[in-house]
Amino acid sequence: MTDTDKALDEFSLIRRYFHRDAHFAGPGVELGPGDDAAILSPPAGQQLVMTQDTCLADRHFPADMDASDVGYRCLAVNLSDLAAMGGEPLWFLLSLTLPAVDEAWLEGFSKGLFALADEASIALVGGDITRGPLAVSIQATASVPTGQALRRSGARVGDAICVGGVTGAGVLGLQQWQQGLRNGPAIDHFRRPQPQLALGRALRGQATACIDISDGLLSDLGHILAASGGLGARLEEAALPLGSETLAGCPVDEQRRLQLQGGDDYLLLFTQSAHLPVPPGCYRLGTVEEQAGLRLADSDGRITTLQASGWQHF
Amino acid sequence: MTDTDKALDEFSLIRRYFHRDAHFAGPGVELGPGDDAAILSPPAGQQLVMTQDTCLADRHFPADMDASDVGYRCLAVNLSDLAAMGGEPLWFLLSLTLPAVDEAWLEGFSKGLFALADEASIALVGGDITRGPLAVSIQATASVPTGQALRRSGARVGDAICVGGVTGAGVLGLQQWQQGLRNGPAIDHFRRPQPQLALGRALRGQATACIDISDGLLSDLGHILAASGGLGARLEEAALPLGSETLAGCPVDEQRRLQLQGGDDYLLLFTQSAHLPVPPGCYRLGTVEEQAGLRLADSDGRITTLQASGWQHF
Numbered sequence: 001m002t003d004t005d006k007a008l009d010e011f012s013l014i015r016r017y018f019h020r021d022a023h024f025a026g027p028g029v030e031l032g033p034g035d036d037a038a039i040l041s042p043p044a045g046q047q048l049v050m051t052q053d054t055c056l057a058d059r060h061f062p063a064d065m066d067a068s069d070v071g072y073r074c075l076a077v078n079l080s081d082l083a084a085m086g087g088e089p090l091w092f093l094l095s096l097t098l099p100a101v102d103e104a105w106l107e108g109f110s111k112g113l114f115a116l117a118d119e120a121s122i123a124l125v126g127g128d129i130t131r132g133p134l135a136v137s138i139q140a141t142a143s144v145p146t147g148q149a150l151r152r153s154g155a156r157v158g159d160a161i162c163v164g165g166v167t168g169a170g171v172l173g174l175q176q177w178q179q180g181l182r183n184g185p186a187i188d189h190f191r192r193p194q195p196q197l198a199l200g201r202a203l204r205g206q207a208t209a210c211i212d213i214s215d216g217l218l219s220d221l222g223h224i225l226a227a228s229g230g231l232g233a234r235l236e237e238a239a240l241p242l243g244s245e246t247l248a249g250c251p252v253d254e255q256r257r258l259q260l261q262g263g264d265d266y267l268l269l270f271t272q273s274a275h276l277p278v279p280p281g282c283y284r285l286g287t288v289e290e291q292a293g294l295r296l297a298d299s300d301g302r303i304t305t306l307q308a309s310g311w312q313h314f
Numbered sequence: 315m316t317d318t319d320k321a322l323d324e325f326s327l328i329r330r331y332f333h334r335d336a337h338f339a340g341p342g343v344e345l346g347p348g349d350d351a352a353i354l355s356p357p358a359g360q361q362l363v364m365t366q367d368t369c370l371a372d373r374h375f376p377a378d379m380d381a382s383d384v385g386y387r388c389l390a391v392n393l394s395d396l397a398a399m400g401g402e403p404l405w406f407l408l409s410l411t412l413p414a415v416d417e418a419w420l421e422g423f424s425k426g427l428f429a430l431a432d433e434a435s436i437a438l439v440g441g442d443i444t445r446g447p448l449a450v451s452i453q454a455t456a457s458v459p460t461g462q463a464l465r466r467s468g469a470r471v472g473d474a475i476c477v478g479g480v481t482g483a484g485v486l487g488l489q490q491w492q493q494g495l496r497n498g499p500a501i502d503h504f505r506r507p508q509p510q511l512a513l514g515r516a517l518r519g520q521a522t523a524c525i526d527i528s529d530g531l532l533s534d535l536g537h538i539l540a541a542s543g544g545l546g547a548r549l550e551e552a553a554l555p556l557g558s559e560t561l562a563g564c565p566v567d568e569q570r571r572l573q574l575q576g577g578d579d580y581l582l583l584f585t586q587s588a589h590l591p592v593p594p595g596c597y598r599l600g601t602v603e604e605q606a607g608l609r610l611a612d613s614d615g616r617i618t619t620l621q622a623s624g625w626q627h628f
């Protein structure tokens with residue numbers, strides 16, 4: 001075996017870039033990477049929530065994005081799904097497909113990946129590396145107290161519709177990236193979305209339905225309303241926050257469009273009793289109604305019908 | 315949205331080809347696909363074993379292989395890892411990357427996938443579909459009684475080295491496929507490897523180490539010996555079974571080479587006390603020795619040193 005062959009060896013690559021003992025010392029990890037499978041002890045009295053998402057170069061992230069941002073972002077997308085269920089992160093597995101061995105890229109990728117893994121206290125427990133077009137497939141598992149996982153399907157007529165921050169930054173960041181910008185708050189959000197794990201946990205027993213916004217606010221609100229028995233919603237135009245740091249500089253109409261239709265936000269969208277206080281950092285945008293469809297009311301009460309169109313990943 | 319757009323919609327594709335209620339009614343599945351994550355109840359008093367493997371077209375399977383065989387094979391590869399841990403299959407997630415929507419292909423793929431899922435009693439609980447070069451990434455989870463998972467690391471000097479069948483058919487099947495053959499026992503094995511789940515369960519508390527053969531017998535034996543503290547092995551040439559159905563027609567020397575070096579077998583390779591009976595259908599090939607390295611003894615006791623070379627997936 002030559003040195004070049006060695007550099008291509010899956011086992012060596014995994015050891016060199018992904019075997020960091022500190023990162024495997026997660027809760028219930030009896031055996032991490034290196035065997036046919038990981039051995040894990042699920043926490044007693046809890047259920048598990050599991051998600052898996054594949055991110056492809058030039059489809060879900062720019063191929064020339066910093067490797068550390070690719071690592072961070074691909075894990076963030078999966079953690080956001082766990083947040084939407086109210087989960088406490090436990091373990092993840094990583095299938096990495098690489099066109100060739102690029103050690104600088106791998107070093108950066110693992111750095112960004114583990115930066116978020118450490119923040120979120122989630123342990124890498126297995127996976128594989130194969131050769132092919134650049135793709136990152138992550139499966140992530142969290143725990144929730146039995147019966148307390150948040151779902152899309154529990155919204156009720158009269159519930160308040162709330163969102164975990166100012167939407168629109170994900171798509172704006174992508175647009176700015178495509179225009180050649182490499183700095184700024186929207187670009188930061190695009191490169192390193194922040195999964196709202198603490199908010200998701202706080203919403204257990206409070207939110208009646210929850211989803212993370214990946215396709216766009218209206219599109220994902222449509223998923224909640226459809227899953228909750230075909231309900232509708234009225235959003236208040238005046239409730240959409242303006243002048244946030246990330247959307248600053250955009251005309252008001254564009255800010256509204258980005259907030260309603262933009263995707264890739266990875267903020268939580270949820271419904272809760274209208275009598276409950278809105279959690280800190282969140283906005284109440286409207287109300288669940290019995291009449292199907294999405295309606296936007298302006299400050300004079302005039303109603304516009306909206307389409308639940310968003311970004312189709314496929 | 316045009317009809318063409320509808321055909322590309324991830325949600326519709328998942329509903330059409332992967333939402334079959336019977337397949338989600340697995341043990342502990344509280345919520346299957348359709349939300350941000352699945353909700354699952356792990357069996358009490360058990361540990362979990364988790365694996366993830368990505369199979370790429372023209373790297374791990376021929377792109378022109380029958381879609382139903384692709385579905386079967388990609389799940390089989392992952393179940394074989396669970397078998398090597400002694401696991402009882404529970405749940406899997408599927409990330410499918412497709413160059414374009416080909417409904418006939420999807421129909422076949424899901425048919426083959428669910429044929430094995432049903433055989434193995436494993437439930438599809440989530441995943442995603444994205445557009446890109448054909449790839450199948452599966453994460454699979456099994457349960458094992460706490461403390462009873464099989465590992466690579468427990469082989470002891472004097473243990474018998476056993477294998478769950480006649481190795482070599484995987485690589486022979488690939489060779490025959492490349493020569494244009496589409497029928498025969500080796501081709502069948504290549505298209506639809508049979509994960510040895512029942513053998514894995516039977517080996518709990520009996521095998522001291524276990525691995526599934528994907529890189530080749532010698533290479534995977536090398537993994538066991540390395541993980542067990544740097545031990546060695548002596549294999550008996552006369553113990554290699556000849557004239558099996560799958561290798562019939564090959565010269566004797568070629569049969570030996572295929573058995574020792576071929577990959578993609580997905581049979582279990584394990585060590586156990588030399589005093590225990592060899593399980594039905596299995597072969598005892600040799601003995602674990604203190605001296606590092608792999609040695610092959612012919613019927614006259616002459617020793618040849620072997621290289622632990624096998625197929626490198628990357």
